[in-house]
Amino acid sequence: MRFIIKNSHLHPVFEKIQHSLPVTQIDSIPQPSPNPNFSFNEQLQQLLTGKQLLHDDLEHSIEEIHSHYENGYIQYRKPISYQNNKPFCVRCGNNQFFAHFPCSRCHEEDCAYCRHCIMMGRVSACTPLLTWSGPEFPLFKARNALKWEGQLSKGQEAASNAVKLTIIEQKELLVWAVCGAGKTEVLFNGINEALLFGQRVCIATPRTDVVLELAPRLKKVFPDTTVAALYGGSEDRHRPAQLIIATTHQLFRFYQAFDTLVVDEVDAFPYSKDETLQYAVQQARKSPSSMIYLTATPNKKWQAQCRSGKRNYMTIPARFHRFSLPVPEFTWCGNWEKLVEKQRLPNIVTRWLKERIDAGRQALLFLPKIAKMEKVLPIVQRLHTNIQAVHAEDPDRKEKVQNMREKKTLVLLTTTILERGVTFPNIDVAVLGAEDRIFTESALVQIAGRVGRSADAPTGNITFFHYGKTKAMVRAKKQIMNMNAEARKKGLIND
């Protein structure tokens, strides 16, 4: 599709006629003002409010969409912009991965397209982004949307109040909550407040399994609110909802959509490394809007910003069950990789494992690489038969985690894949090769956070076996001890 400008409106044309241009090359796109007498398609209103979609995302004809533009109900936006002659994808913020092709839509020999977000449908120089510019679809305003009987801990309550205030004042807040603090409950009162104002709210998280876990919990406590769960391949994709739980990737399809946006696990991959996801978060916010970041382990930069007062933050230094966080023990184990090549483990590691196995106590053993783990597995299996190993690409991943949950597996070897999210009630945890670069401060804090999670078994052992102490190890231990000290000072723990 190309456009010509006629009577200061765009008109689509399908041949390369004189004065016609692909949308990206039009200097400024005229936007007709809304015609109050136009009878618009409500389905388009629902699908496009707060979104940026392509024609390919919609089943509606080009003509119908265009009539909404002509009457001021749909806005056409440039899909690619140029900064110093370098292309920039307006949907995903990519400015590196572009290619071009002889395009049979715009008939240009070199129609540029974004390779970064192509799995969500191709953004090219001739595909306008479509956004609703008519009246928003009406939202249900609840008197009190929250139906929850639970009790907040003292630490949670302070954070909950801060979240609520941030939402009322439309500011930004980082909630730095230790593993096991119960960060989700901290959002309830704030979200309730937002829904009361008739706001649109989104909780974005890096991983699909977290979406799947959170969505039913939120549906339960906000039973009268429309809640949608969005992830690659989810059925709620086109469901208009007031409260959206989404993977961060799904935000590429949103534009100025949310009054309140919660970003969960800001320290986690891929959000922390992928600038396009950070761009997506900014695109999806309304202006003004409130922003809540959740993390158990902010990165160094954010920690420094917190300390210097540049970032508004709130800590929950204690776990919900009021026991202190288990502090990692550092144990030097020599050149373990060399021993593993000879089908052996450092004695001290074998002893640690044997103690657990003899006591029938479950344990997780973290290793830095899949290849290493595969070599260690047969050595550990000599100690006991119920020992398994799991990694990110493992097709039996779910089943193996389930076996651990059902206590069919005694010791589970794992890569960093289990560093967050998954909790087993009563386990000890060790890291073999804690000196490896993959074990960042945040990864190590998360790993230590696997221990002592349930109120029935609030303690346990966490050991870092290493061949040379790293800064990340020292910082992780210090972070945990600081949190314990703060919690004790505030009277949030009993032990």
Added chain:
Amino acid sequence: MCFDCVRWEQDEKWFGSLKQNLSLVVYNQFCKEVIARFKYRGDYQLSYPLAEMLREKLDRLNYDFLVPIPLSPERKYERGFNQSEALINALGRQPLSILTRIHSEKQSKKSRNERISLPQVFQLTDSAAIQDKCLVIIDDIYTTGSTLRHAAKLLKESGAKEVTSLTIARG
């Protein structure tokens, strides 16, 4: 000759239409994902590495022209390009686009028998160019071979000396 070709060749109507089909890889999961990204998501850039896979085989063939399988205009607009033409372009050759589609029905919705017994789906726009010429039809996937054989039959009947097909994958 593989089982599929034997079945085709036993059918008198199709006998000798396609000299041979060459497919480079069986359709494994990785190949499936790359071709889907190329063809359905429209990542044109992948035509270059995919074409490189074809080059070695193609260099050993004797031919005058490379012929793409056409798409219906609607399908071509939807995808933005014709994957078969894209592969030929990526090989640095000029596609001989002399075939057009008569019907544009969804192949994937039909059974094998229905596909084979379909009436001619292609039309030739210019038969002078192919008289006594050796042609190679280029496409991404060889599934049942029905599309390729329809094209080959028409080209052969219209005067081509020899028609071979070359695809990246075999489904």
